Amino acid sequence: xxxxxxxxxxxxxxxxxxxxxxxxxxxxxxxxxxxxxxxxxxxxxxxxxxxxxxxxxxxxxxxxxxxxxxxxxxxxxxxxxxxxxxxxxxxxxxxxxxxxxxxxxxxxxxxxxx
Amino acid sequence: xxxxxxxxxxxxxxxxxxxxxxxxxxxxxxxxxxxxxxxxxxxxxxxxxxxxxxxxxxxxxxxxxxxxxxxxxxxxxxxxxxxxxxxxxxxxxxxxxxxxxxxxxxxxxx
Numbered sequence: 001x002x003x004x005x006x007x008x009x010x011x012x013x014x015x016x017x018x019x020x021x022x023x024x025x026x027x028x029x030x031x032x033x034x035x036x037x038x039x040x041x042x043x044x045x046x047x048x049x050x051x052x053x054x055x056x057x058x059x060x061x062x063x064x065x066x067x068x069x070x071x072x073x074x075x076x077x078x079x080x081x082x083x084x085x086x087x088x089x090x091x092x093x094x095x096x097x098x099x100x101x102x103x104x105x106x107x108x109x110x111x112x113x114x
Numbered sequence: 115x116x117x118x119x120x121x122x123x124x125x126x127x128x129x130x131x132x133x134x135x136x137x138x139x140x141x142x143x144x145x146x147x148x149x150x151x152x153x154x155x156x157x158x159x160x161x162x163x164x165x166x167x168x169x170x171x172x173x174x175x176x177x178x179x180x181x182x183x184x185x186x187x188x189x190x191x192x193x194x195x196x197x198x199x200x201x202x203x204x205x206x207x208x209x210x211x212x213x214x215x216x217x218x219x220x221x222x223x224x
Contacts, residue, residue: 092157
């Protein structure tokens with residue numbers, strides 16, 4: 001089974017702090033994704049990466065950056081955390097780009113910014 | 115990607131089949147229908163996907179109507195652990211650009 005591991009389940013940070021969310025997958029998947037999930041808004045794609053050192057903006061990239069230095073690891077960075085970034089953050093991976101490659105999700109990091 | 119419509123909630127008795135409907139009346143010929151579920155405090159879990167033929171795997175069956183405007187996810191013998199939010203998604207692009215709406219909250223009752 002594919003395992004996608006997010007480093008923290010719960011995180012509390014202060015406004016203005018730089019925050020790193022880490023995600024590791026163990027199945028040599030090409031693609032990795034970061035989403036945030038908020039009540040009433042569903043899952044929204046922040047950034048994704050289809051190869052090492054490659055990244056593309058999703059639907060809501062503002063206030064975030066990402067890093068993919070190794071194939072198995074995809075990091076989400078909040079440069080200066082704000083209270084409106086309080087959310088559940090979900091990392092996912094998929095084997096291939098395209099329609100026949102479903103997403104495999106981690107269990108999420110619930111971030112609170114105070 | 116086509117918009118999908120699902121009922122907000124459903125109940126099902128334990129041991130009975132759970133049939134979750136999804137409407138995707140604007141789906142185009144090259145769009146796949148995907149189903150995921152999300153159990154409380156976990157990430158979404160992939161269940162099944164299909165294009166136009168019915169599909170079955172160890173978790174569920176997917177029935178897609180001939181005109182492809184709707185589909186039904188069937189959990190043949192629902193258990194309490196199947197209580198979750200179920201999402202139906204229609205995609206014609208990278209699966210990573212999935213748009214998850216509010217889904218259907220399925221409650222399996224003893």
